[in-house]
Amino acid sequence: MGDAVATADVAEYALWLGDDALILAQQLGGWIARAPELEEDVALANIALDLLGHARSLLRYAGTSDGRTEDDLAYWRDEPQFRSAWLFEQPNGDFAQTIARQLAASVYQFELYSALQQSADETLAAIAAKAVKEVEYHRDHAVQWTLRLAGGTDESRARMTRAVGDVWPYVDELFRDEPLIDRLAGIAVRPSALRPGFDAVIDAVFAEAGLVVPDGFRSSGGGRRGQHFSSMGYLLAEMQVLARQHRGATW
Amino acid sequence: MTSPGVSPHETWPLWEVFVRASRGLSHVHAGSLHAPDAELALRNARDLYTRRGEGTSVWVVPSDAITTSDPDAKGAFFESPAGKNYRHASYYTASEGVPHL
Numbered sequence: 001m002g003d004a005v006a007t008a009d010v011a012e013y014a015l016w017l018g019d020d021a022l023i024l025a026q027q028l029g030g031w032i033a034r035a036p037e038l039e040e041d042v043a044l045a046n047i048a049l050d051l052l053g054h055a056r057s058l059l060r061y062a063g064t065s066d067g068r069t070e071d072d073l074a075y076w077r078d079e080p081q082f083r084s085a086w087l088f089e090q091p092n093g094d095f096a097q098t099i100a101r102q103l104a105a106s107v108y109q110f111e112l113y114s115a116l117q118q119s120a121d122e123t124l125a126a127i128a129a130k131a132v133k134e135v136e137y138h139r140d141h142a143v144q145w146t147l148r149l150a151g152g153t154d155e156s157r158a159r160m161t162r163a164v165g166d167v168w169p170y171v172d173e174l175f176r177d178e179p180l181i182d183r184l185a186g187i188a189v190r191p192s193a194l195r196p197g198f199d200a201v202i203d204a205v206f207a208e209a210g211l212v213v214p215d216g217f218r219s220s221g222g223g224r225r226g227q228h229f230s231s232m233g234y235l236l237a238e239m240q241v242l243a244r245q246h247r248g249a250t251w
Numbered sequence: 252m253t254s255p256g257v258s259p260h261e262t263w264p265l266w267e268v269f270v271r272a273s274r275g276l277s278h279v280h281a282g283s284l285h286a287p288d289a290e291l292a293l294r295n296a297r298d299l300y301t302r303r304g305e306g307t308s309v310w311v312v313p314s315d316a317i318t319t320s321d322p323d324a325k326g327a328f329f330e331s332p333a334g335k336n337y338r339h340a341s342y343y344t345a346s347e348g349v350p351h352l
Contacts, residue, residue, distance in 0.1 A: 037262070037263060037285055038285070039263075039284050039285055039286060039295040039298070039299065040295075042295070042298050042299055043294070043295065043298045046298050046302065137297075140294070141294060144290060144291060144294065148287065148288075148291075
C-alpha cells in the first residue's frame with residue numbers, strides 16, 4: 001500500500017466504499033450506552049470501530065488523487081459530496097431495525113470484499129483482504145441476532161419482520177451498475193455480479209428464520225450521485241461538529 | 252434462566268469465560284458476562300476478552316453450572332498441610348532390592 005496514488009476514477013470508487021463504511025460506523029456509534037445490554041453495546045461498538053478502520057483506509061487512498069487527507073474527506077465534505085448508498089443512512093430505529101440494516105450491509109460487504117481481493121489495484125485488494133475477515137464476523141453477528149429476534153417472542157418477531165420491510169427497499173441500490181464501474185473493469189467489482197451471492201446467503205438465513213424477502217417498493221437510490229435523505233444532514237452535523245468548531249483539532 | 256417476559260427487568264444469564272492463550276496451555280478464567288444463550292455468550296466473550304489477540308480458544312460455561320468452594324470456609328478447605336507430617340509418606344524406608352524408588 002503506502003505510496004500508491006489513486007486515479008480520479010479509483011478515488012471515486014474508494015469514496016463509494018469508504019463512505020458506506022463511515023456512515024454505518026457513525027450510525028452504530030449511536031448505540032453506545034443505549035444498546036439492550038452492556039455486552040451488545042460492546043459488540044456494536046467493536047463493529048463500528050472495524051468499519052471506521054475500513055473507512056479510514058479507503059478515504060486515505062481516495063485522498064491521494066487530489067491531495068486531501070482522510071480528515072478532509074470525513075469532516076469537510078457536505079451532503080452532496082458523500083457517496084454512501086441509502087441503506088447505510090437508514091435510521092437506527094429499534095434494535096431489530098439496526099440488525100436488519102446490519103444484515104443487509106454485512107452480507108453485501110462480505111461479497112464485495114471477497115471479490116475485491118482480486119482487484120488489479122493492489123491497494124484496494126489489500127484493504128479488502130483485511131476487511132473481509134472482520135466483515136465475516138459482522139455478518140455472523142447480524143445472522144445470529146436475526147435468527148433470535150425472528151424466532152423469539154411474538155413481539156421480537158413482529159419487530160424483526162417490520163424492520164426487514166423498512167430496510168429492504170434500499171437493498172437494490174447496492175447492486176446497481178453505475179457508469180463508473182465500466183471505466184474500472186478489473187479494478188472495481190461489478191455490483192450486479194454480487195447479487196447472486198447476496199441472495200443465496202439471505203435466502204438461507206431467511207429460510208431458517210422463517211422470514212420472507214419483502215415484495216414491494218424498491219428505491220432506486222441516489223447515494224452514489226450525492227443525493228441523500230434529510231436525516232443525513234443531522235448525521236453529518238453530529239459527526240463533523242468537533243472538526244468544524246475546532247479547526248485542525250487532533251487527539 | 253427465566254423465560255422471556257416473566258419479569259419486567261430480567262437480565263440475561265451469567266456466563267464464565269475461559270480463554271486459552273496459546274496451544275499447549277490450559278484455559279484460564281478471564282471473567283464473566285451476560286448473554287441470552289451459549290452461542291451469543293461465545294461471541295460476547297470474543298468481543299470482551301479476545302479483541303487484542305489474546306486467545307486461540309474460548310470456553311463459556313453457565314455460571315450456575317459451576318459449583319464453588321465457600322469463601323467463608325477457606326480455613327477448613329485450604330488449611331496448610333504444614334505440621335501434618337503424617338500426611339507425607341516420609342517415614343518409610345525403601346526396601347532393599349526394589350529398583351526405581
